[in-house]
């Protein structure tokens with residue numbers, strides 16, 4: 381069965397994924413703009429697990445605020461491009477899919493090649509299974525020389541109350557604090573909690589990280605492979621107020637956990653080679 385392509389916000393095409401035929405089963409949505417996951421509702425919780433701002437702008441080339449922006453070929457300001465690279469601002473094409481999974485692909489435009497002269501194909505596959513969403517990122521070097529990139533799957537999780545949310549699994553790691561000129565610190569706490577702005581790149585993060593949503597009474601387990609690092613971000617009051625496409629109070633409802641290549645060396649990919657990394661979320 382072909383993927384179910386419908387018209388979403390801003391008249392943009394999106395794919396609706398479902399597990400099985402029953403209404404009420406697990407469901408997810410992916411926009412072709414940016415290969416951007418904007419919704420995941422597992423049957424187990426019956427709740428939306430992904431945060432998208434009520435002020436998100438669905439108008440390319442603007443990136444959608446919330447969901448899972450794909451940051452590629454640059455994380456943040458770590459290179460010559462605009463923040464987080466251009467994949468999140470680009471239209472992907474459907475390459476393959478069925479009712480519960482889709483592969484979207486991006487090749488650079490002429491304009492992209494002027495800014496970043498490297499031919500590649502980026503494929504994002506989103507697959508739904510009961511209680512689990514899997515997102516696979518594949519980068520193929522289509523050029524004739526090695527390419528280097530940094531990246532992230534910039535995942536905005538919805539939480540009921542950020543002051544009652546915890547990120548577990550990062551104790552003992554070195555992190556670069558984006559709020560202090562990327563100075564290096566060691567995480568002393570068993571869990572990261574939120575009482576102010578947090579913007580950290582955890583280097584060599586473990587492949588399992590737990591997000592506990594205390595107020596909702598559930599957790600999301602994030603499993604990553606291939607991404608060495610993980611970014612944890614909440615903008616809090618002042619940064620939230622400075623973002624035009626983000627409500628002033630919405631920092632209370634979200635936590636970003638982003639499997640990334642950001643604190644570690646960039647990926648160097650020889651001509652013709654492919655790099656693959658995966659993130660999986662499961663409810664608990």
Ligand SMILES: O=P(O)(O)OC[C@H]1O[C@@H](O)[C@H](O)[C@@H](O)[C@@H]1O
Pocket residue numbers: 456463464534558579580611613638
């Ligand atoms: O506003 P943007 O470009 O989507 O970025 C949002 C945030 O993305 C995070 O990954 C960065 O660590 C933050 O510094 C940044 O503010």
